[in-house]
Amino acid sequence: MNQFSKIMFVALAAAALLFSGCAKKEVVSSEGGASTHSVSSMAKKPSSNSVYFAFDSSALDAAGKATLNGYAAWLADHGGVTVTVEGNCDQRGSREYNLALGQRRADSVKAYLTSHGVSSSRVDTVSFGEERPACTGTGAACWAQNRHADIISR
Amino acid sequence: MRLLLLIILMTLSTTLSAVEFDVYQSEYRPLNIALMVDAAPEQHGESQKLYNVVKNDLISSQSFKTLDPLSFIADTASTLEKIDYADWRIIGADLVAICNLTATDERWRAEVKVYDPFRSKLLATNTLIRDSNELRVISHQVSDFIYKTVIGVHGHFNSHILYVKKRGDKSDLIYMDQDGANRQPVGKNFTLLLSPDWAPDGRFVALNTYVGNRPRLETFDMATGKRNAFGSFKGLNSTPEYSPDGRYIAAALSYTGNSEIHIYDLKKKEWKQFTDHPGIDTTPTWSPDGKWIAFTSNRNGSPQIYRKSLSGGKAERISLKANYNTSPVWAPHGDRIAFITLKQWEYALATVHIDGTGLRYLATGKRIESPNWSPNGQMLLYSAENSGIRRIYRIPAWGGKAEAITAGNIDASDPAWSR
Numbered sequence: 001m002n003q004f005s006k007i008m009f010v011a012l013a014a015a016a017l018l019f020s021g022c023a024k025k026e027v028v029s030s031e032g033g034a035s036t037h038s039v040s041s042m043a044k045k046p047s048s049n050s051v052y053f054a055f056d057s058s059a060l061d062a063a064g065k066a067t068l069n070g071y072a073a074w075l076a077d078h079g080g081v082t083v084t085v086e087g088n089c090d091q092r093g094s095r096e097y098n099l100a101l102g103q104r105r106a107d108s109v110k111a112y113l114t115s116h117g118v119s120s121s122r123v124d125t126v127s128f129g130e131e132r133p134a135c136t137g138t139g140a141a142c143w144a145q146n147r148h149a150d151i152i153s154r
Numbered sequence: 155m156r157l158l159l160l161i162i163l164m165t166l167s168t169t170l171s172a173v174e175f176d177v178y179q180s181e182y183r184p185l186n187i188a189l190m191v192d193a194a195p196e197q198h199g200e201s202q203k204l205y206n207v208v209k210n211d212l213i214s215s216q217s218f219k220t221l222d223p224l225s226f227i228a229d230t231a232s233t234l235e236k237i238d239y240a241d242w243r244i245i246g247a248d249l250v251a252i253c254n255l256t257a258t259d260e261r262w263r264a265e266v267k268v269y270d271p272f273r274s275k276l277l278a279t280n281t282l283i284r285d286s287n288e289l290r291v292i293s294h295q296v297s298d299f300i301y302k303t304v305i306g307v308h309g310h311f312n313s314h315i316l317y318v319k320k321r322g323d324k325s326d327l328i329y330m331d332q333d334g335a336n337r338q339p340v341g342k343n344f345t346l347l348l349s350p351d352w353a354p355d356g357r358f359v360a361l362n363t364y365v366g367n368r369p370r371l372e373t374f375d376m377a378t379g380k381r382n383a384f385g386s387f388k389g390l391n392s393t394p395e396y397s398p399d400g401r402y403i404a405a406a407l408s409y410t411g412n413s414e415i416h417i418y419d420l421k422k423k424e425w426k427q428f429t430d431h432p433g434i435d436t437t438p439t440w441s442p443d444g445k446w447i448a449f450t451s452n453r454n455g456s457p458q459i460y461r462k463s464l465s466g467g468k469a470e471r472i473s474l475k476a477n478y479n480t481s482p483v484w485a486p487h488g489d490r491i492a493f494i495t496l497k498q499w500e501y502a503l504a505t506v507h508i509d510g511t512g513l514r515y516l517a518t519g520k521r522i523e524s525p526n527w528s529p530n531g532q533m534l535l536y537s538a539e540n541s542g543i544r545r546i547y548r549i550p551a552w553g554g555k556a557e558a559i560t561a562g563n564i565d566a567s568d569p570a571w572s573r
Contacts, residue, residue: 056452056456056457056478084367091521092501093457093478093480093494093496093501094437094450094457094480094481094494094523094524095348095523095524095567096348096349096392096393096406096436096437096450096480096481097434097436097437097450097457097480097481099348099369099390099392099393099406099436100390100392100406100408100413100434100435100436101434103389103390103408103413104413104434107389107408107411107412124388125388125389126367126368126369126389127369127389127390128346131346131348136542
């Protein structure tokens with residue numbers, strides 16, 4: 001290993017340490033008594049309520065679609081539950097544009113859910129743009145965590 | 155190890171930023187001005203205050219440099235009586251401004267004369283009168299008069315600035331004179347506060363805030379503090395901007411299923427849709443004649459600046475370079491649009507002619523955002539982040555030095571200059 005690659009290795013390792021210190025925010029939601037009747041055949045609520053996006057994009061990836069398939073099934077089994085989709089962005093670019101982008105992310109999640117059988121009246125949307133970052137640092141790992149839409153049940 | 159990383163990062167960032175950034179600098183050299191204020195001994199304190207306000211105004215414009223009075227050969231009294239141009243040429247004064255301040259009938263009276271020693275000429279003279287509690291106002295008027303006489307453009311020294319101060323989850327709307335005097339909160343405890351825009355009458359402010367986790371548009375009455383919601387649709391309610399005549403507010407709404415520019419008629423209390431395109435349309439800004447609206451749209455894949463006529467027709471693209479251009483603000487004189495652009499890996503404040511030519515980069519900075527023009531189009535405000543804190547900066551639109559106008563220990567954003 002020459003001197004330069006050693007330095008780069010140290011830098012990368014240190015950067016990885018820094019980024020991993022940026023914990024993902026847990027969104028707590030109440031479920032209006034939905035958990036009281038735990039029939040085994042009923043769809044389970046997906047373990048994650050977040051879907052993630054690429055920079056300046058509102059397109060859903062495979063992981064996001066998998067999460068939303070789970071939510072579509074869960075919502076089908078829990079007819080009384082309504083949800084709000086909250087769209088968020090990383091801090092790059094303009095705040096005003098990011099507000100619109102966050103809305104588009106929330107809308108894209110809503111469109112996916114409604115196309116999978118969820119009534120649109122049960123899905124509300126709101127954008128916080130870059131105003132409520134889950135990770136307040138900078139760097140690619142942190143930004144990636146902040147480009148998300150969360151499904152919050154009411 | 156941390157230290158090593160820091161050193162590597164610092165070396166890396168200095169090399170990166172040294173690569174390329176042609177920030178625009180004009181050839182303009184500030185003019186040397188000899189400034190004098192004469193007053194009766196009873197008004198010595200006030201005349202000193204006037205002198206300091208005018209001096210600070212002129213220097214902050216970056217168009218003037220005030221000469222040290224210790225270098226003056228002639229004194230104020232004799233210059234008032236009869237100016238000897240040679241005395242001023244010899245110390246390199248491009249200009250001599252002399253103000254005689256008197257108090258009569260509960261009023262301030264300022265008589266101002268501006269001379270050009272190198273052309274041996276009295277350029278202009280003016281008498282200003284204000285109430286006795288308006289010493290700062292009359293001082294700014296003296297600055298305005300000197301500025302107009304020399305630069306040929308109206309001064310902006312009696313204008314005001316609003317910005318948003320964020321503390322934790324709450325935001326306050328802060329008011330100040332353009333020179334930082336009279337700084338005070340005018341609206342407190344908003345849950346998120348974005349994009350305040352000052353109505354041309356100076357009394358109302360349109361803004362975007364959240365109530366119960368819902369965004370909405372409100373007008374804020376500066377006189378009474380009263381808030382009035384005028385846009386609370388499903389989805390986005392954002393980026394309000396008053397038309398130059400104050401009758402309309404353009405904003406971005408998404409209740410149609412997509413973010414579009416809509417226009418609110420304050421008189422009829424009615425909304426009308428202005429753009430209709432599946433891409434994101436946001437941040438509208440009016441041309442000074444009220445005939446066009448420029449806005450950000452990603453209709454061709456990346457955010458770019460477009461303009462569209464109020465009388466209809468297709469949207470024309472203004473920004474030609476870079477794949478990320480947002481936050482357009484039309485200059486009060488109509489010749490340029492200021493916006494935020496991505497240049498290589500840095501975001502920058504830039505201006506461009508309406509036809510997309512004459513691009514000028516003015517400043518870079520982390521999270522550089524929210525450009526806003528001074529009423530005379532000579533200065534720009536913007537916010538940028540430093541160690542996690544955003545500050546408001548002021549920079550001449552013709553290129554110059556950026557100066558912070560908010561403190562380094564409060565989070566300030568979203569500047570709005572009175573019109």
